[in-house]
Amino acid sequence: MKIRLFTIMSLLFGVFAYAQTGSISGTVTDAATGEPLLGTNIVVRGTNTGATTNENGYYKLELEPDDYTIEVFFMGYETISRDITIAAGEDMTMDFSLNQSSSVMEEVVVSANRRPQKITRAPATVNVISSEQIQSFAGPNPGELAARQKGVDFVRTGVQGTGLNIRGFNSAFNSKNLQVEDGRISSLIATGLPLGSFTTITKEDIERVEIILGPNAALYGPNAHNGLVNTLTKDPRTSEGLDLVVGAGNQEQFTARGRYAQKVSDNFAFKVWGERTQGEEFEYVDSVYVGTEAYDELELDRDFSTTKFGAATYFTFNETNDLIASYGHSNNSNLGVTNAGRNQIKDWSIDYLQLKYVSPHFYGNLYHTWSKTDETYAINQRTQNYVSFINNGFTEAEALERSFTEQWFPIEGIPDGGISLPRGSVFKDASTRLNAEAQYNNNFGNLTYVIGAQYQQDNADSKGTYLLDQDGEITIDQVGVYGQLEYTFEQADLDLLFVARYDDHEFYGGNFIPKAAVVKNFDFGSFRLTYGKGIAAPSILNLSGNLFGGLVLGNGEGFTLEDGTEIPELKVETIKSWEIGYKGKLFGDKTFFEANAYYNQSEDFLSPLINISATSPVALRGDTPIEELIPGSDGSFVLTYLNFGKVDTYGADLGINYFINDQNRLSFNYSYFGYDIDKNDPANDGNRDGLVLDTDLPLNTPENKFGIGYYYTGPKFFGSLYGRYVQEYDFFSGINIAAETQDLNGDGVNDVIEGARNGRTWNYGPLGGFFNLDLTLGYNFNENWTVGASVTNVLDSEVRQFVASPEIGRLFMVELKYHLPIGKN
Numbered sequence: 001m002k003i004r005l006f007t008i009m010s011l012l013f014g015v016f017a018y019a020q021t022g023s024i025s026g027t028v029t030d031a032a033t034g035e036p037l038l039g040t041n042i043v044v045r046g047t048n049t050g051a052t053t054n055e056n057g058y059y060k061l062e063l064e065p066d067d068y069t070i071e072v073f074f075m076g077y078e079t080i081s082r083d084i085t086i087a088a089g090e091d092m093t094m095d096f097s098l099n100q101s102s103s104v105m106e107e108v109v110v111s112a113n114r115r116p117q118k119i120t121r122a123p124a125t126v127n128v129i130s131s132e133q134i135q136s137f138a139g140p141n142p143g144e145l146a147a148r149q150k151g152v153d154f155v156r157t158g159v160q161g162t163g164l165n166i167r168g169f170n171s172a173f174n175s176k177n178l179q180v181e182d183g184r185i186s187s188l189i190a191t192g193l194p195l196g197s198f199t200t201i202t203k204e205d206i207e208r209v210e211i212i213l214g215p216n217a218a219l220y221g222p223n224a225h226n227g228l229v230n231t232l233t234k235d236p237r238t239s240e241g242l243d244l245v246v247g248a249g250n251q252e253q254f255t256a257r258g259r260y261a262q263k264v265s266d267n268f269a270f271k272v273w274g275e276r277t278q279g280e281e282f283e284y285v286d287s288v289y290v291g292t293e294a295y296d297e298l299e300l301d302r303d304f305s306t307t308k309f310g311a312a313t314y315f316t317f318n319e320t321n322d323l324i325a326s327y328g329h330s331n332n333s334n335l336g337v338t339n340a341g342r343n344q345i346k347d348w349s350i351d352y353l354q355l356k357y358v359s360p361h362f363y364g365n366l367y368h369t370w371s372k373t374d375e376t377y378a379i380n381q382r383t384q385n386y387v388s389f390i391n392n393g394f395t396e397a398e399a400l401e402r403s404f405t406e407q408w409f410p411i412e413g414i415p416d417g418g419i420s421l422p423r424g425s426v427f428k429d430a431s432t433r434l435n436a437e438a439q440y441n442n443n444f445g446n447l448t449y450v451i452g453a454q455y456q457q458d459n460a461d462s463k464g465t466y467l468l469d470q471d472g473e474i475t476i477d478q479v480g481v482y483g484q485l486e487y488t489f490e491q492a493d494l495d496l497l498f499v500a501r502y503d504d505h506e507f508y509g510g511n512f513i514p515k516a517a518v519v520k521n522f523d524f525g526s527f528r529l530t531y532g533k534g535i536a537a538p539s540i541l542n543l544s545g546n547l548f549g550g551l552v553l554g555n556g557e558g559f560t561l562e563d564g565t566e567i568p569e570l571k572v573e574t575i576k577s578w579e580i581g582y583k584g585k586l587f588g589d590k591t592f593f594e595a596n597a598y599y600n601q602s603e604d605f606l607s608p609l610i611n612i613s614a615t616s617p618v619a620l621r622g623d624t625p626i627e628e629l630i631p632g633s634d635g636s637f638v639l640t641y642l643n644f645g646k647v648d649t650y651g652a653d654l655g656i657n658y659f660i661n662d663q664n665r666l667s668f669n670y671s672y673f674g675y676d677i678d679k680n681d682p683a684n685d686g687n688r689d690g691l692v693l694d695t696d697l698p699l700n701t702p703e704n705k706f707g708i709g710y711y712y713t714g715p716k717f718f719g720s721l722y723g724r725y726v727q728e729y730d731f732f733s734g735i736n737i738a739a740e741t742q743d744l745n746g747d748g749v750n751d752v753i754e755g756a757r758n759g760r761t762w763n764y765g766p767l768g769g770f771f772n773l774d775l776t777l778g779y780n781f782n783e784n785w786t787v788g789a790s791v792t793n794v795l796d797s798e799v800r801q802f803v804a805s806p807e808i809g810r811l812f813m814v815e816l817k818y819h820l821p822i823g824k825n
Helices: 002-014 131-136 142-148 379-390 396-402 540-544
Strands: 022-030 041-044 050-052 058-063 066-073 080-086 091-093 096-098 125-129 152-156 162-166 177-181 206-213 227-233 241-249 253-263 268-280 287-290 293-296 303-316 322-338 341-358 362-378 406-410 418-422 426-429 432-444 447-460 474-489 494-505 509-522 525-536 559-561 573-585 591-606 618-621 643-659 664-676 704-713 717-726 731-733 736-738 756-758 761-763 770-780 785-792 811-820
Touching: 022 080, 041 058, 050 058, 058 066, 125 142, 125 573, 131 142, 131 206, 131 717, 142 152, 142 162, 142 206, 142 704, 142 717, 142 770, 162 177, 253 811, 287 379, 287 761, 293 379, 341 379, 362 379, 379 396, 379 406, 447 540, 474 540, 736 761
Parallel strands: 022 091, 022 096, 177 227
Antiparallel strands: 022 058, 041 050, 041 066, 066 080, 125 206, 152 162, 206 227, 241 253, 241 811, 253 268, 268 303, 287 293, 303 322, 322 341, 341 362, 362 426, 362 432, 406 418, 432 447, 447 474, 474 494, 494 509, 509 525, 525 573, 559 618, 573 591, 591 643, 643 664, 664 704, 704 717, 717 770, 731 736, 756 761, 770 785, 785 811
């Protein structure tokens, strides 16, 4: 593996050279003020070739002799295009003055092709949460704004707990949407779950969030299965100043945040940030069942808190080359929903160190992430452990102490007799991850090529609490290489794109991942057709889990039962997706319209936990006897994960933005999701009960949802009013059920009962079926002071948006912001 990585990196760093026989240079300024625009992108249309302006607005772009179309992008400004001809040895000068623009048509995105381009030319559906929207929203969690995006399923599990899903296949443990922050894959190392509230980024440092719908594994790697959420932070050279925020709200919410950024010299800039947020979750106690008797969650702590801080430095070598170093930290205590009950998260910290090199043709990225917790525990398991001791005559103090690690099993016929078995509820984590990426791009005329390689080493260490790592941390290497070709037919204004990627993972092997797109551009917008493949890789927990004394074992090596039956090891889930779409003007210049329709073929789902020892005890995991792997185990009860099934899903998303004028905007979005499953195919029997039911597949997505909003941005006042409707839908995830009363197998007996116990959980009924109204208001006193307020669920409709979660009532937050501008920006 290391030899292959060295070879790939050597090729990327060493074999590319090109002739520079002409150039174009000049400055880019704000048309109204004449101020230089640092960070403007000057790009050769249809290519990755380009330059970025420095603090004086200066750029220089070296090109071979040919005809080109130059496009000038800067977020929040109109795009300018110029046709030029470069002759051998010619040094052309061309200056640009950009006008500010509020039109979505001029929006610039970077996630779809990993380079700046107008949103209308992007070969994907991209939702953008802008810096203006983020700063207008009062509260520390801008993730709530994802609820206003088409194609996104947004759920709230509590005051702080929020989550999102894209185009189906949701669960309480959803790792199918990749989260990226400033080029970092930001997920928990052992579980693969997105960081979410664990992020090290504060709201004041976010420049924008781009959400891409559909598979994007070809460019970003495994687990960009359903979509990608890319968070980009601010450059201190274009966002100098001091920002201080203090806010409070109901549920004892309090937040204090700060950011400072400064350009010290022409070559050096830096930024620092910090946050402290705390509060109390809604009053809700989940039921823990021991047999058929319900108990309250043991020692439930509803207080939550988050502490964040970090810093970044930007060093500029010359006009086009930057070296960026950054560090970030977060510490979190809260309640986390899983598919086996809730977790009490205690002082779980995330840290990273990152070094990036950015130039017009080369990109390098190296970062290290580490995760640590010592006291987090599974509330459900700990409660069961506690009850087992109390019900067998142990004292309260001893039951509480031993509930973290053991469960008591009485032995029939022996007075006061029994045995204590390891059923640990504590999750410790000291895992680390190392990532590296190198990328090179160039062009031959209208053909652009990009090649890159990514390396990731996961070192999972649970201190023997929930992984098979009793003999030391689990180390897994994976390498991905990718290439991208893009060609622009200038006469037809047609863009063709092809991307190919190959990933090699130590546990689940190699996978080829292609993507192709064609985009036809017009002055009023563009039509596109795309094909992409995505994979959802099993997490280290799925592969090497060891929970509750061996009751749950990961399936990274397969199993052999005593009767000779072989259970294959896990492989990746796959999705193949076709999408058609349009984005552009509709009925004049004031309406931006976007619509898409997609069809997906998915297979090899990761099953819920299944008892593979139901017909015969487990003899081996891989080549290891079960009694050697788990001392004292006879293999008579083992839960694990399997691959199964196929399903076709399809849907459509629609978004409309109508700009009444520069201050007033209306928006509407609608999404539809459907599926088709072959109930006669035994491969679709996810829980192996002999019947194929809708509940076997973790779709867990409403069929219809829509949102409508009004936005006002004035010189002093600003605000928005947004309404969101989500159709009622059933949700099944592990032990969790939220569904209407129904007969699943057609035998005349209801298998699911609303408002009653179902197995090991209480079923409160379906999710969705609500209309939420959210309000934001703000007032700018002057350039320094701003007050803002946000109210989520204005009508105080008590709705349950997720399993194992409280009913969500009204939430409000009021913030006072102070901004001190410094420097010429």
